Amino acid sequence: MAFFKKKTDREVEKYEKLSPSILAVYIILILFCIIIVAPLVIVVSSSLREASNMKSPLILFSQLTLSSYITAFNQMNYPMQFLNSFMTTGGSVLIVVCIATMAAYPITRIKRPFSKGLYYFFIAGLVIPAQMVIVPVAQMFGRLNIPNTRFTPMIMFITCSLPFSTFLYAGFMKSVPIEIEESAYLDGASLWTRFTRIVFPLLKPATVSTIITQGLWIWNDYFFPMVFISKSSQYSLPVGMIQFLGDRENPAQWNVLFAACVLCALPLIIIFAVLQKQFINGIAAGAVKG
């Protein structure tokens, strides 16, 4: 903790002085942020309206009420669906991190054509979108008699995350020097010890990146839960949200949709805002110098 504090102190000292060029950077950054955030302002302002207030969403903050949020919260059964989302996302990311690092380990370390082949085999999986194979995948689920539960989509979350994660880990693992492992080998460390004690900790930046990128898409994905879950009490937040989307014969109630969207993204925003220092520090701390 003390070390952590010291580090931030040092960082404060190192802020660049306010020169004209730095000022220009600030102005550009602020303008940039406005452009980036503007569409999201529409979301927030519309979500603060009554569900029946169908005036153009571009009339900003014309009404301030939480009634849309209450409707969305109740209809989504938010606590339940939040828990479902949380469990499936957390579980999937955990498993992905474990088995993807394990897969990347031999692929980068054993210098053989077979490793190269495996590497490209995984990357090939990256290029196939889920919509393309969903019917055969569903048939596979039928054949294996996998029942529809809240955890069923996890199988596909993990499978679809594997190519990317393996690709990322393999890329980062190249930069972990072999020499460290060689000396550990001479000290008599087993493969498993080397992997868990030396290689895995050194991959922290990759792990953080994997958790962020994969956690994000899994949290936001509605496709697999929609297809592999039959009961609304087992749905995750994004599936709860698309129920407000509307279609040909049912216009969207976009006030409620936007409220649902904010509710769905809120945990992510909080996590990212609170942990971003740790995320970035994690990336920095594990970075291999030189």
Next chain:
Amino acid sequence: MKLKKIGALVLAGTMILSSLTACSQKTAEESSSGDAATTTTEEATTSSDGTLTTDNITITMMYSGTATENDFETQVLPKLVQEAFPNITLEVTKLPDDQYYTALKTKLASGEAPDIILLQPKYAGANSIISLAQAGYLEPLTELKAVELGGEAARESYRYGNDVYGIGSGATMLGTYYNKDMFEANGLSVPTNWDEFLNCCQVLQDAGIQPIVMGDKDMYVMQFGLYQIAANQVYADNAAFDDQLRTGETKFTDEGTWDKVLEMYKTLYDKGYIQNSSLGIGAQQAIQKFVDGEAAMTFDGSFNAAAIQASGTVEFERGYFPLPGNDAGEDLYASVAIGGGPGIYSGSKHIDEAKAILELWFDGESDIWKAYVDAGNIVATYGYGSDQVNPLFQTFVDLYNEGKSFYWCNQGWPAGTESEMEALFSEAIGGQGTTVSDIVEGMQLKFQELYTE
């Protein structure tokens, strides 16, 4: 940290193991799903003895649509079913159209489809009764009283072979919503033929009012106008046009049929009666523009009546009339169809209970039926509610009862034909040089590619 990881490994391992052991059952499974079509018809005769289980069971139901507050399907129905059948829990999920199609298809492929599913009449959409019944996924409902009550039109919409597989319960219609205040201010009355309609548009345009607003970015809205014109120009002359399309007697390219319909509809764009930015705005946004008083008319279905009547930036009275696609001196026809309705998955474990629920729901007098009609999404054709039609829909119901109406054209075409029509039509109005004859040729080609029998 280490323990956690080992735990995860064990989990992954067991998952893979369990999936492998189940692999051996593959062949048996496959052969049984192959002849599902034959087994279901046999079951139909044996399973109608009507004895219901007294065990506590859960029946799942999947519908398309948007869950609103106090939504009938997702909230009211499960409650009423629980009251009528204390041992049955009904779990209803609702998904928007496109997501519904995908989910239904994959659920059928995985063998875990819901017990009750929403069907569309004839060939309409990916959940059309004909394609599902053909593949053996539906339980015949022919002997249900509810099917009897629905009337001949409803039975016809849900028939495949000799059996009826779905329950059509009410009519839905396509029409023209208009701003009564604007019409009055410009001395206009409801037009009764195409020339009068064009005249209406011209008067409004001259008065500086956008006559019609459409959200063609969601291309399906083109059907709303086109089918109304087609009801007059194609089907009034030849009611069997779609059937003859399948036998090859008629073609979309026949002169004086669809080419005329498309030409007429295109006129509205050429003259700027429909706003020229229509391809850039969505259906939702178009409704909003109408509600905010920025245009005098919009083509839409009875299913969107609630959204059309929501309050906007200006207050005005709404009216609804069938788009008069008829030539002067000819009768007016409306575009009225039996809407989507429930069917039962043939692989369901609770067929009898699901049937019992549908019987009660559609008996014309139960609390469920009353709640269903009161929800206002359908226009009841029998039982409670059929005598008190929403005044907005009165003209349509009268025409329907006189037999002067036709179902929505896409119900007679294999799904995909209409989207080809929409894509080509938007090329035509988007200045891509596509002509009306290109459109009908494209439709004919697509129809021939999609229709396989």
Next chain:
Amino acid sequence: MNRKKKSKNISLVFPNRMYVFALPALLLFCVFWVYPVLQLFYYSITNFNGINYNYDFVGVKNYVTLFKEGTMVNSIKNTLIYAIIIVIGSNLLGISVAMVLNIKIRGKAFFRTCAYLPALFSAIVVGFIWSYVYMPDAGMLSSLMDLVGLDGSKLNLLGNYKTALYAIAIVEIWKSFGTTMIIYLAGLQTVDESLLEAGKIDGCNEWQLIRKVKLPLISSTITINVILNVIAGLKAFDYSFIMTNGGPGKSTNTLMFTIYKIAFTDQMMGKASAFSVISFIVIILITIFMLIFMNKREVEL
């Protein structure tokens, strides 16, 4: 060089039994991904409609139809344009923002969060919001144009055949550049300060430092990001599906959108599978080409 000696060493430190490590991933991957993909190859020679299992074999008919129709060329062209825009836009934006945020300035955390905010929202809602941004007459962009004195009423980006594809590509960049930026930030953290100091002492200006020191040092990060963006671009589906429905006409029909439409709207699973097989090959070829190209560049840098 000393390659011989090294490879002998490696086989001892890294024995072949290490491949066991890859087993869990490989199993999952084969059962739930590779096998279904192979099944697509099989369906591509049938007239399977996606639900009815009484289908016939039709040989290469599906492929022949696809090559005869113009749809395939159109959607490949659209997809390539889309992918190129995504790769260039997302990477340029990502790397420049990452570099700026790597300078020690105040409020870094705030800017970082802002840049990453769009990535936190689901694609459906992003598409929904942006159709209001692009809406003609009263949309956010045209209102802004009116505000600064330009004529915004003619602006109809999604409804115009020439602009729709670019308009949805911009949405994709808006949503995804945060992720790209994070990976660049991670890469930049690995750049050794002392090398930059050395560069400064040698009299390099800021631009030369970026060009000669930073970029070469993060070349593997660039590879990762470019490849990921290429793949994301080639798999483009969400915004064609949500914002334009492939329209106007067929101008935003991407590969995946066309496949989806054939499979789920037209109900021609066989034809969609044939299309999948072809696009699979196209995407793989492009990706391999990119990988080889990027890896070669990495070495050169």
